[in-house]
Amino acid sequence: MAEARPWAPRLLWAGVPVALLAAGFLYPLVLLVWQSVSPDTGGHSFAVYQDVFGSEVFRRALGNTVWIAAASTAGCLVLGFVLALVIAFVPFPGARAVARFVDVFLSFPSFLITLALVFVYGSAGMANGLWTDVTGAAEGPFAFLTTPWGVILAEVTYFTPFVMRPLLAAFGQLDPAQIEAASSLGARAPRIVRQVILPDALPALAAGGSLVLVMCLNEFGIVLFTGAKGVTTLPMLVYTKAILESDYPAACVVATVNVAVSLTLYGIYRAVSRRAGA
């Protein structure tokens, strides 16, 4: 029925929000890429790219970004799968409340996790305090907060709910009869998980995992609050170059690379989640 109406006014209506998006986002983004090939000295060249690609800081930031994001995503997938599995298939009183709590968790900003972890694992925090109280040692053994592992712990904590949500939805659609049948045929829990539940959850896992991967690649708050010199990622480097060093051409180059990496992965996410029917 909708197809019968003339298409011109419909296209015009759609044009208004697209024009707004273009003015507030697409045009600035294009300008940013343009700026990255227009050095301050005038003309257009890839000179800044050469400088940036040649610098040790950039290469380390690129490496850090990718491996921290990959490790965090792997952690989120394992943890999210286990937690969602228990909530869905070994329900306990209050499991609903836990699922609700996870939703609330998503509405808080990520950097709060790092702020909280300072009190838990920081040099004068709970874990080290407990250790020194029990053993009488001068200082505790936990000093990983300012290393990439601190960032990974915070990212796993913050992003795991993003894996749990699609998984819980997928588990809700799984026919319980399948599990009962497997169980009555003598399959034990690990085998049911491996052969019945996991194959069914794979699309949701893939979709959730690639979303989390993109979000980890783009994460800034957690890295900023970690405040460690040794843990520089691409978004952090964009901030450092632009705001702290006022080196806008270099910042634009790093930003362009960051966008290219994230968009490539986001494209994969869209393809995967469409195939999964999510």
Added chain:
Amino acid sequence: MLVHSRGGRRAVWALFALLFLPLFALPLLVLVAASFAGHWSGALPSGPTLDHYDAAVRGESLRALTASLATAAAASALALTAGTWAALSAHALGRRARRVMDLLFMLPVAVPSVVAGLALLVAFSKPPVLLNGTRWIVILAHTVLVTAFAHQSVTAALGRLDPAYEQAAASLGARPWYVLWRVRLPLLLPSLGAAAGLCFALSMGELSATMMLYPPDWLPLPVLVFGATDRGSPFTGSALAVVLMGTTLLVLLALSRIRTKASYR
């Protein structure tokens, strides 16, 4: 039921608690505890005090809270309008055009917020549109970033909407505007409420783009939380963070009440 023996279930639940509590519940509890603590050098905080809250609700902090609330309210209202408009107009288009629009409006999610902030800085630091150094650039950035989420949730809600209602209204001679205003938007109201809550919460906690853009007279609360922790006063930072979380939750609660009231209509 996946695990049949009682012992097995207990073991699974114990594992769940062991993973869940330290990872998810502990950080929030610790933040609240720290916001009331005078010192924390040991297993537990000590020297209970309200001083941090005293500082968190006056002067600079109060201005930051107002700035955050104003930014979040403006950004969510704008994003909800633009997102709903985009979703509705995309819904009327053919399949391929719709897919292109969905992709365009999801781009701000895929692009790092820091980069979106830098792009706005590059684009609006010189005439004709000079926004850099004003609060409007912060509001613009938040709007762009949260519009994607508004668009996504309204699109999902439109997909679930039963077309029978609007078809019935249209067949009875209602004009398209009337159908939109009296049939579709009221049916979408619960989803619009949820989308508004999501946008508001995201904007309240937005730090990445804000750090690139904020002018000296418009410091949103997350920037102040970072400033406090960076200066080495994490307790003040925690109190500010608790104020941030509390305000966000209050607004979410209020929005969910509107939602349930509307659904009785």
